[in-house]
Amino acid sequence: xxxxxxxxxxxxxxxxxxxxxxxxxxxxxxxxxxxxxxxxxxxxxxxxxxxxxxxxxxxxxxxxxxxxxxxxxxxxxxxxxxxxxxxxxxxxxxxxxxxxxxxxxxxxxxxxxxxxxxxxxxxxxxxxxxxxxxxxxxxxxxxxxxxxxxxxxxxxxxxxxxxxxxxxxxxxxxxxxxxxxxxxxxxxxxxxxxxxxxxxxxxxxxxxxxxxxxxxxxxxxxxxxxxxxxxxxxxxxxxxxxxxxxxxxxxxxxxxxxxxxxxxxxxxxxxxxxxxxxxxxxxxxxxxxxxxxxxxxxxxxxxxxxxxxxxxxxxxxxxxxxxxxxxxxxxxxxxxxxxxxxxxxxxxxxxxxxxxxxxxxxxxxxxxxxxxxxxxxxxxxxxxxxxxxxxxxxxxxxxxxxxxxxxxxxxxxxxxxxxxxxxx
Amino acid sequence: xxxxxxxxxxxxxxxxxxxxxxxxxxxxxxxxxxxxxxxxxxxxxxxxxxxxxxxxxxxxxxxxxxxxxxxxxxxxxxxxxxxxxxxxxxxxxxxxxxxxxxxxxxxxxxxxxxxxxxxxxxxxxxxxxxxxxxxxxxxxxxxxxxxxxxxxxxxxxxxxxxxxxxxxxxxxxxxxxxxxxxxxxxxxxxxxxxxxxxxxxxxxxxxxxxxxxxxxxxxxxxxxxxxxxxxxxxxxxxxxxxxxxxxxxxxxxxxxxxxxxxxxxxxxxxxxxxxxxxxxxxxxxxxxxxxxxxxxxxxxxxxxxxxxxxxxxxxxxxxxxxxxxxxxxxxxxxxxxxxxxxxxxxxxxxxxxxxxxxxxxxxxxxxxxxxxxxxxxxxxxxx
Numbered sequence: 001x002x003x004x005x006x007x008x009x010x011x012x013x014x015x016x017x018x019x020x021x022x023x024x025x026x027x028x029x030x031x032x033x034x035x036x037x038x039x040x041x042x043x044x045x046x047x048x049x050x051x052x053x054x055x056x057x058x059x060x061x062x063x064x065x066x067x068x069x070x071x072x073x074x075x076x077x078x079x080x081x082x083x084x085x086x087x088x089x090x091x092x093x094x095x096x097x098x099x100x101x102x103x104x105x106x107x108x109x110x111x112x113x114x115x116x117x118x119x120x121x122x123x124x125x126x127x128x129x130x131x132x133x134x135x136x137x138x139x140x141x142x143x144x145x146x147x148x149x150x151x152x153x154x155x156x157x158x159x160x161x162x163x164x165x166x167x168x169x170x171x172x173x174x175x176x177x178x179x180x181x182x183x184x185x186x187x188x189x190x191x192x193x194x195x196x197x198x199x200x201x202x203x204x205x206x207x208x209x210x211x212x213x214x215x216x217x218x219x220x221x222x223x224x225x226x227x228x229x230x231x232x233x234x235x236x237x238x239x240x241x242x243x244x245x246x247x248x249x250x251x252x253x254x255x256x257x258x259x260x261x262x263x264x265x266x267x268x269x270x271x272x273x274x275x276x277x278x279x280x281x282x283x284x285x286x287x288x289x290x291x292x293x294x295x296x297x298x299x300x301x302x303x304x305x306x307x308x309x310x311x312x313x314x315x316x317x318x319x320x321x322x323x324x325x326x327x328x329x330x331x332x333x334x335x336x337x338x339x340x341x342x343x344x345x346x347x348x349x350x351x352x353x354x355x356x357x358x359x360x361x362x363x364x365x366x367x368x369x370x371x372x373x374x375x376x377x378x379x380x381x382x383x384x385x386x387x388x389x390x391x392x393x394x395x396x397x398x399x400x401x402x403x404x405x406x407x408x409x410x411x412x413x414x415x416x417x418x419x420x421x422x423x424x
Numbered sequence: 425x426x427x428x429x430x431x432x433x434x435x436x437x438x439x440x441x442x443x444x445x446x447x448x449x450x451x452x453x454x455x456x457x458x459x460x461x462x463x464x465x466x467x468x469x470x471x472x473x474x475x476x477x478x479x480x481x482x483x484x485x486x487x488x489x490x491x492x493x494x495x496x497x498x499x500x501x502x503x504x505x506x507x508x509x510x511x512x513x514x515x516x517x518x519x520x521x522x523x524x525x526x527x528x529x530x531x532x533x534x535x536x537x538x539x540x541x542x543x544x545x546x547x548x549x550x551x552x553x554x555x556x557x558x559x560x561x562x563x564x565x566x567x568x569x570x571x572x573x574x575x576x577x578x579x580x581x582x583x584x585x586x587x588x589x590x591x592x593x594x595x596x597x598x599x600x601x602x603x604x605x606x607x608x609x610x611x612x613x614x615x616x617x618x619x620x621x622x623x624x625x626x627x628x629x630x631x632x633x634x635x636x637x638x639x640x641x642x643x644x645x646x647x648x649x650x651x652x653x654x655x656x657x658x659x660x661x662x663x664x665x666x667x668x669x670x671x672x673x674x675x676x677x678x679x680x681x682x683x684x685x686x687x688x689x690x691x692x693x694x695x696x697x698x699x700x701x702x703x704x705x706x707x708x709x710x711x712x713x714x715x716x717x718x719x720x721x722x723x724x725x726x727x728x729x730x731x732x733x734x735x736x737x738x739x740x741x742x743x744x745x746x747x748x749x750x751x752x753x754x755x756x757x758x759x760x761x762x763x764x765x766x767x768x769x770x771x772x773x774x775x776x777x778x779x780x781x782x783x784x785x786x787x788x789x790x791x792x793x794x795x796x797x798x799x800x801x802x803x804x805x806x807x
Contacts, residue, residue, distance in 0.1 A: 241767050241768060244762055244767035244768075245762075245765045245766075245767050248761075248762040248763050248764070248765045248766075248767060249548060249551075249763055249764070249765055250442075251442030265741065265742060265794070266741050266742065266768075268742060268743040268744075268767055268768055269743070270743060270746055287743050287745065287746075288743070288745040288746070288749075289745065289762050289763075290745065290760075290762075290763070291447070291745065291748055291759075291760050291763075292745070292748065292749050292752075293445070293447055293448050293453065293456070294448070294452075294453070294456030294457070314746070314749070315746065315749035315750045315752075315753055316749065317453075317456035317457045317458075317749070317752070318456075319456065
């Protein structure tokens with residue numbers, strides 16, 4: 001579904017009708033459809049005020065578990081309005097538009113903006129479907145001594161796997177989006193996610209692993225989640241090798257594993273750190289898929305020890321350039337893409353633009369996230385984007401510490417920094 | 425000019441395809457990995473270089489010839505190849521490396537909606553060219569590291585134009601015997617073209633290894649690929665060829681690019697062809713190197729796949745891409761096998777005794793050093 005429309009307030013009913021129709025098409029429930037329509041209304045008005053009269057296109061991407069409305073605009077709107085910390089201003093017309101966006105970002109599950117490769121900007125509103133709570137209880141399972149791997153499990157097996165995860169692992173050890181079973185099944189059907197299962201001769205479940213590959217160059221893997229009684233090391237290794245085999249000849253560059261237990265060395269993942277969180281530990285691993293030819297990296301002087309240590313440990317060939325802030329002209333403003341997971345209290349900030357107002361914008365975000373009781377905040381810095389380094393002193397000052405390096409995770413390598421709630 | 429509509433101009437099957445990025449030059453790699461020398465063991469090149477006659481020709485090549493176009497259809501070389509192989513010159517088509525010849529054949533026989541069938545873990549170029557040409561590539565899993573006759577036949581249908589058999593297979597070195605190939609051809613029938621990629625044929629010493637060209641009179645739907653890059657050591661000049669029946673090559677010639685093989689390559693290939701002394705010396709070097717590597721792997725308890733070919737595959741107890749990086753730091757460049765859908769394996773090209781010995785030492789050091797994977801995780805992790 002696609003709509004081309006001029007950015008004038010009179011066209012708003014057409015756009016809202018399109019959003020409602022799209023939501024219906026994507027099988028969203030009435031309440032979710034209303035929220036998407038509300039977000040659309042507010043976003044459209046904000047754009048009308050920012051770039052009046054411009055021609056835009058709106059299209060639907062049905063992800064099965066969610067509906068995305070994608071607004072393609074030919075020129076950059078005033079990007080400041082997209083920071084989630086933009087505060088309502090009832091006094092001026094522009095302020096009202098900002099307030100609308102403030103609301104829009106909350107009515108949706110994900111709200112992002114990106115510059116398109118071939119020109120223009122794309123703003124995305126995502127509304128996820130809600131799913132009934134599962135009535136399925138995890139049953140005691142017999143030991144499975146011999147198993148086979150499948151990359152195309154039946155829907156029933158996927159549902160059983162979702163119940164296994166929910167029943168046998170702490171809530172912090174898996175993303176909540178893998179339950180209830182209906183959601184996992186829809187995620188798999190979207191083709192952005194895949195499930196690899198190990199099953200015995202009669203189809204009995206021995207364990208599995210879930211992967212997620214969207215638009216980046218890295219595949220996120222979750223697991224292995226195993227049934228009790230299964231020989232863990234051999235099965236974990238087989239599941240990890242299978243996912244590497246699956247993406248080995250793709251254009252993706254690496255795998256990042258989030259594991260509920262330390263993956264065995266033979267599984268091919270390099271240990272990338274672990275994170276103790278209330279209720280459990282998440283182990284992280286990294287596996288490069290491609291042959292490394294080396295790269296240039298711009299790194300803030302404050303992160304140099306961390307980065308060089310990890311480059312040495314992972315045998316990465318990097319021409320490292322220490323980046324100093326010498327007062328040169330940077331972007332005019334700072335813009336974060338923010339992903340929130342209220343269920344786990346986790347927030348992820350990704351700098352899209354870093355400017356001279358970086359510290360102030362960061363402080364606003366942290367203040368808001370603290371107020372809304374997010375207990376774990378992540379921020380990623382890209383060594384392929386020199387201006388990201390300008391943000392580093394402010395991140396460290398506000399309690400962030402570097403935790404994990406994901407080679408080739410962005411334009412260059414991604415450094416994940418972590419801040420526990422309230423730490424300063 | 426704004427190229428906003430560029431994406432709309434690109435076919436979907438090209439849009440989905442990611443360009444292959446070849447490795448940078450050696451000096452750049454040495455600088456990045458901090459090694460003072462680099463031994464390439466990743467491309468299955470011949471460490472002896474080209475045969476002496478070709479080497480002599482290259483040294484005395486008249487630069488004046490470079491300003492003239494080469495023979496557009498490699499006529500002198502085709503004549504010599506035809507004589508050497510026992511076919512007619514019209515049965516031979518040359519290309520700028522075997523990769524170009526693969527493209528000639530796919531373009532000649534396939535259109536959108538058609539498919540090719542090959543193995544999932546073999547030379548990637550058949551699959552790549554098919555996909556960016558809008559042709560479906562159906563992949564049959566290997567059976568015990570070898571091409572699986574049943575799996576291939578199960579994937580063939582009325583839209584299957586080409587079946588690619590890499591014999592011996594790169595990277596596993598496994599091969600079909602003459603009897604097995606004949607049985608497969610009989611079961612497949614005459615309605616599909618079978619491409620037998622014999623890039624490593626000159627290395628094979630097994631008596632029942634089939635000569636595909638000799639089978640063409642019985643199976644006119646056979647095409648055989650060969651190359652001057654491997655045994656003849658002319659990889660840098662890019663020259664390969666196909667042999668088929670005249671009926672088949674008349675069709676392939678329509679999509680073959682003329683003048684794509686340069687004069688130097690044609691002249692060197694003419695000089696190199698059929699040097700049996702050189703072939704024996706190379707085979708002997710390969711055999712020694714295979715034995716040395718197999719002994720080292722036995723000591724390290726690493727599974728290894730060896731063959732008559734000038735490469736071997738080794739299974740490591742950790743990531744192949746990590747091994748690649750660590751070996752690069754020691755000056756040895758191997759091929760990671762994750763890209764061939766063999767995660768955890770590396771493919772190693774056979775080379776001269778000194779370099780092979782050096783590699784064995786580096787491999788041993790690497791395997792012993794990986795017992796403690798990453799102490800830094802403890803420093804920077806919470807646990």
